[in-house]
Amino acid sequence: MTQESQDQSAVTPLRKQSAPNVTKQLTHLRSDPSSTDFYICEFPKSGVTFLTVLIANALLIANGYSARATFASVRNYIVDLCIGEHVASHAFQNPPLRFYKIHSVFSPQFIHSLYLVRHPVDVMASNLRYAIGRGWWQPDNSDDFLSHPILGIEAWKRHVQGWLVDNSFASDVIFVHLLRYEDLVSDSERELRNIDVNFGWHLPEAAITGAVEAASRENMRNQESMYRQHNPNHKFEFVSSLGSEVAPNFRERVIASCAEELNLLGY
Numbered sequence: 001m002t003q004e005s006q007d008q009s010a011v012t013p014l015r016k017q018s019a020p021n022v023t024k025q026l027t028h029l030r031s032d033p034s035s036t037d038f039y040i041c042e043f044p045k046s047g048v049t050f051l052t053v054l055i056a057n058a059l060l061i062a063n064g065y066s067a068r069a070t071f072a073s074v075r076n077y078i079v080d081l082c083i084g085e086h087v088a089s090h091a092f093q094n095p096p097l098r099f100y101k102i103h104s105v106f107s108p109q110f111i112h113s114l115y116l117v118r119h120p121v122d123v124m125a126s127n128l129r130y131a132i133g134r135g136w137w138q139p140d141n142s143d144d145f146l147s148h149p150i151l152g153i154e155a156w157k158r159h160v161q162g163w164l165v166d167n168s169f170a171s172d173v174i175f176v177h178l179l180r181y182e183d184l185v186s187d188s189e190r191e192l193r194n195i196d197v198n199f200g201w202h203l204p205e206a207a208i209t210g211a212v213e214a215a216s217r218e219n220m221r222n223q224e225s226m227y228r229q230h231n232p233n234h235k236f237e238f239v240s241s242l243g244s245e246v247a248p249n250f251r252e253r254v255i256a257s258c259a260e261e262l263n264l265l266g267y
Contacts, residue, residue: 019136021150022082022103023159029109031086036096039110040078043159044103044151045126046118047181050220052078052101054188055114055195058211059092059099062203068214071223075101095201106162111174114195115163117265118181120156121254125246127151146253153257160261175199180265188212 022044030037040055042048049071056069056077069077078099079089089098102110128145131137137145146152163176177198184191189212196203213219228234255262 038099038112040101040114042116054215057214058207061210062207072227113176120258
């Protein structure tokens with residue numbers, strides 16, 4: 001190989017790959033649905049890992065388990081339906097619940113759902129970083145990313161509108177508990193207590209306080225660091241800082257495009 005060839009290979013651009021559409025509706029009805037099934041739903045990069053660890057640990061403690069859900073083990077207890085649509089989650093006995101994680105647009109089969117939202121500026125910035133890391137997007141083209149058909153602004157808006165506006169007529173049949181990621185981070189205990197009261201679980205005090213401690217941002221960062229040490233393929237940072245540093249025009253475009261949704265969500 002010539003020196004010129006070596007130099008060219010060293011700056012080869014990222015491979016063009018297609019981002020998977022994880023927000024698409026599930027292709028089949030759940031094969032073994034239960035009235036005790038709950039779904040944790042979000043548009044990608046809205047903070048679902050944190051929420052699943054919090055919920056899983058609350059249920060583990062309430063049911064007397066010594067095991068704890070971590071960054072690396074939470075799917076033992078809350079299955080990601082984007083990976084396997086027909087895998088059953090762990091069934092807890094008290095309260096009787098099974099939890100599933102999903103990025104899907106609204107579906108009437110999600111009878112009980114925790115719908116997690118995050119400020120769209122942070123969602124778009126996080127998705128952009130992830131897409132670059134995965135080789136789905138070139139790092140020098142951030143403005144056009146906001147028009148990405150799967151990960152961009154309009155996709156986020158459709159997701160929120162589908163869950164909270166287009167199907168609002170079903171609110172007395174499909175029970176949706178809305179959470180904002182920022183509120184969850186600032187006061188996890190309050191938000192967990194609100195979920196507990198809303199759905200009548202009556203979690204013991206130790207389950208609530210223990211879950212909050214196990215899912216603290218410091219513990220979550222340490223858990224992800226441990227996972228990264230033992231898996232050299234884990235290059236990303238899921239437990240990141242609350243806000244995102246973005247260019248002013250990037251932020252302004254997102255906010256201008258999402259004015260209706262921001263008002264709906266109380267931002």
